[in-house]
Amino acid sequence: MIKRVRKAIFPVAGLGTRLLPATKSIPKEMITVVDRPLIQYAVDEAREAGVEQLIFVTGRGKAALVDYFDVAFELEATMSSKGKNLDVLAPSRASFGEIVTVRQQQPLGLGHAVWCAREIVGDEPFAVLLPDELMLGKPNCLKQMVEAYDRVGGNVVAALEVPESETHQYGVIDPGASDGRLTEIRGMVEKPAPGTAPSNIMLPGRYILQPEVMRELDRQETGAGGEIQLTDAMARLIGRQPFNAFLFDGRRHDCGSAAGFVIANLAMALEREDIAPSVRDYLQSSLSRSDGEGDRFA
Numbered sequence: 001m002i003k004r005v006r007k008a009i010f011p012v013a014g015l016g017t018r019l020l021p022a023t024k025s026i027p028k029e030m031i032t033v034v035d036r037p038l039i040q041y042a043v044d045e046a047r048e049a050g051v052e053q054l055i056f057v058t059g060r061g062k063a064a065l066v067d068y069f070d071v072a073f074e075l076e077a078t079m080s081s082k083g084k085n086l087d088v089l090a091p092s093r094a095s096f097g098e099i100v101t102v103r104q105q106q107p108l109g110l111g112h113a114v115w116c117a118r119e120i121v122g123d124e125p126f127a128v129l130l131p132d133e134l135m136l137g138k139p140n141c142l143k144q145m146v147e148a149y150d151r152v153g154g155n156v157v158a159a160l161e162v163p164e165s166e167t168h169q170y171g172v173i174d175p176g177a178s179d180g181r182l183t184e185i186r187g188m189v190e191k192p193a194p195g196t197a198p199s200n201i202m203l204p205g206r207y208i209l210q211p212e213v214m215r216e217l218d219r220q221e222t223g224a225g226g227e228i229q230l231t232d233a234m235a236r237l238i239g240r241q242p243f244n245a246f247l248f249d250g251r252r253h254d255c256g257s258a259a260g261f262v263i264a265n266l267a268m269a270l271e272r273e274d275i276a277p278s279v280r281d282y283l284q285s286s287l288s289r290s291d292g293e294g295d296r297f298a
Contacts, residue, residue, distance in 0.1 A: 002153040005146055005208055007120070008051040008127040010042060011113035013059030013104040016132075018257050027062050028256065029131045034268045034275070038255055039065055040091060042131040049142035051127060054094070055120050056101045057113045066101055069094040109227025115217035123211050125149075128230070130205030134264050137250020141206050145246050148182060149208045154242025155234065158206035159183065160252055168194045170202035171231040173245050185243040190224040190231040201245060204252050209234070210241055 016028030023031070029039040043054060056065060069092055076086055104116045114128055127142060135141035141158055149156045159173065168191055175198075176184030189198060207230070216233035223229035234243070253264035269279040 002150060003125050004050070005125050005127055005149065006051065007053045007055060007124055008046045008129055008142075009055045009057060009114055009117045009121070010039070010129055010131055011057045011104075011110055012039065012062060012065055012131060013057055013107065013113055014132075015059075015107065016256070019261065025061070027065055030064050030068065031255075031261070033134060033255065033261070033264050034272065036091075037068065038131045038134065039068065041134055042129045043069075044091060045135065045140045045142050046127065046129060048140050049127070049146045051142075052098070053120075054099045055117045055126075056099060057104050057116050058101050059104050059107070066099065068092055069099055109222070109225070109229055111217050111223075111228035111230040111233050112220075114230055115214060115220075115228070118214040118217070121211055121214065125208060125210050128205075128207040128209065132254070132256040133205035134253040134255050135204065135206060135248065135250060136253070136267075137248065141248050141250060142208075144248060144250075145206060145208055148244070148246050152182065152242065152244060154244065155210055155213075155237070156182075156208045156244050156246050157185070157203050157234075158248045159201045159245035160204050160248060161200055162202050164197065164200050165194075167197035167200055167202065168192060170204075171229075172197045172199055173201050173203070174198035175201060175245070181247045181249070183245045183247065185238060185245050187238060188231050188235040190229050201247075203231070203245075204248070206248070207234075210237075212241065213237060 012027065012029050014028065016023030019028050019031065030037045033041065046054060058065060071093055076089065079086055100120055102116050102120060104113050129142065137144065145156050145158055162170065171188060171190045172192060173185045174187035176186045187198065213233050216236050217228065220228060221232065223232040253267060254260035255264050270276050
């Protein structure tokens with residue numbers, strides 16, 4: 001029997017050094033894309049996919065992440081007294097018991113962050129979402145993955161094709177047989193040296209994993225960058241458990257970098273009926289002045 005995915009881990013203890021100095025005092029997951037923080041998009045994705053328990057793996061200076069999903073009594077009372085609609089706050093309210101937090105006391109890598117949630121996960125399959133990877137699709141990325149997982153079980157990880165020149169930046173797979181959007185994973189390599197990648201299919205930060213991966217992470221073995229890599233633990237399970245890459249139907253924005261963050265804001269703004277006309281007008285006029293290509297946003 002395939003167990004339902006009820007829990008999701010959000011590794012949010014990172015320092016966000018690529019977005020300094022903004023992240024000196026603000027968690028990168030709280031930086032907004034248009035009018036919602038990154039963490040809200042990831043939580044919305046998990047909720048739409050049917051996840052019931054959100055596990056935040058936090059670190060020092062990350063209290064704002066948990067506070068954001070609390071009820072803001074003073075704010076709501078003030079808005080209510082002025083007749084303002086409270087519906088805008090609804091996504092930022094967590095139900096009782098929906099969010100659980102655990103502390104990663106040292107920045108020892110993604111695998112270590114996931115391992116920190118082992119007692120909460122227990123013997124259930126679980127999802128992992130990296131909030132600085134903004135995944136846009138209808139249905140969303142995790143929901144697409146859950147639908148695939150419900151058919152095949154095992155371990156399912158999101159996958160995207162990238163230019164070969166970029167494979168050294170990511171974890172990539174050694175692909176086997178394909179069945180529609182699912183591709184068998186025969187092996188994984190974390191940030192392979194340029195020219196050595198087994199494919200151009202990378203892992204953009206969405207996973208559905210079986211609890212046995214926690215036993216592999218128990219070994220606390222370090223890999224690329226001297227960190228405990230989730231990819232390495234997963235690779236050791238290949239051949240013992242089914243592993244499939246799911247080619248996500250949608251778009252991805254890497255909001256961990258300044259350029260990716262700006263592009264994500266523009267992309268999301270252009271999809272908003274209330275602000276898209278103003279943003280489009282600005283872009284068209286700016287591009288017309290600079291290089292005469294303003295009509296690309298028409």
